[in-house]
Each structure stands twice: as structure tokens, then as C-alpha cells.
Amino acid sequence: MKSTIKKRTWKAIYRLLDRVSPVDGDCGRLCGSVCCTWGCNENPDNNTGTEIEMGIYLYPGEHKxxxxxxxxxxxxxxxAEDYEFPPSWKGPVYFVKCTTPPLCPRERRPFQCRTFPLYPYISEDGIFSLVYNYExxxxxxxxxxxxxxxxxDFVKATYTVWTHLLRDPLIYDLVESDSRRLDEKSL
Ligand code: SF4
Ligand code: SF4
Known part of the structure; x- marks a missing residue:
């Protein structure tokens, strides 16, 4: 999959997000860092009784x-074709799982970890905003x-990086299709 986001842009995005945090202090103390421990472990699937393997997918070009x-x-x-990615997504998608959650080299953590709990949303009119990631x-x-x-400063930096990332057609398609899915769920 060909990303238009260059390696140096990803580096700049990481640097910008390194300087901000959703709240002051370590919010992991409120919840036992559940987004890290759940997000990167095998967990029981209450519907099937089996274990589901969680992980984080990297956005196009981020693996570089x-x-x-x-x-x-x-x-x-x-x-991508094997999962519910937009039709424009074809070929390899990289998934990662950190091996010692909730500990990791903070300056290396993936983009998804940096922007949670916000998620990009594009309305049917094409207006971009950030929402809490309820999905x-x-x-x-x-x-x-x-x-x-x-x-x-966290919200501002997150908004800024998303406005850059959305210039990439693959990322735009992903956010748009996730937004429509969110719309359907909130009907
Ligand atoms: S962002 Fe993660 S660590 Fe922070 S409060 Fe939410 S679940 Fe807990
Ligand atoms: S990479 Fe770091 S921030 Fe992301 S889930 Fe793993 S421990 Fe948490």
C-alpha cells in the first residue's frame, strides 16, 4: 500500500505528540492502564468463549x-482485503503488539497510543472533528x-496531525468509512 505520508512527516508527528498528554499526570493510575494491558494481550471473547488477540495497527507509512x-x-x-478496511486499502497492513504493557519506550509508542482517547470523525458534509473514541x-x-x-495542547496537536494525515487518500478513506460506521451505530 503506497502512502503519501513521508517518513520525515511521521517523525515530526511523533515529535509533536511527544510534547503533549491527554491530561496532566498519568491517567493509567485511574484504570490500571487498561487501554495498554487490554490492547496488547489476549483477552476472552464473551460471545464465543475463545481468546481474542488484540493489537495496534499502524497507519499507512508509519511502519517506516x-x-x-x-x-x-x-x-x-x-x-487489508481480509479485514473491514476500505476498498482502496489493498495489500499488507502492519499490526504490532507491545510485549511488556503498560511499559514501553514512550517516545517510540505507535500513533494510535498517542492520540487515544480521541478519534477523527468526518461528517457526511465532509467536516472534520475529533470525538471520544467510543467505538x-x-x-x-x-x-x-x-x-x-x-x-x-493535546487536543490542538492531535487536531493538527490529523489534518495532515487526512491529506493521504488511504487515511481519509479509512476515517470516512469509520465515521459512517459510527453514524450507523448511533442511529
Ligand atoms: S487513556 Fe488509557 S490509561 Fe488513560 S484513562 Fe483511558 S484507558 Fe486509562
Ligand atoms: S505501546 Fe506503550 S502506550 Fe501503546 S499500548 Fe503498548 S504500552 Fe501502551
């Missing part, structure tokens, strides 16, 4: 700034549950 030899991340490659979370994030006001 990671080293697959790093021991703190376990990599797997899936094919299908198998755990409770106190920041979302309490609609905790997030730090302004």
Missing part, C-alpha cells in the same frame, strides 16, 4: 519509522466515561 528488530514490539502482517471498546476508559476535559 519503526525497527522490526525491536524486542518490545511483536509484529504481524495482515492483508466497541471492550474496557472502560475513565477519561471517556467521565467526558474528562482534555488538555488543550
Amino acid at each position: 519509522i519503526h525497527d522490526k528488530k525491536d524486542s518490545w514490539l511483536k509484529w504481524s502482517v495482515e492483508y 466497541n471498546l471492550p474496557y472502560t476508559c475513565p477519561l471517556i466515561d467521565n467526558e474528562t476535559p482534555l488538555n488543550r
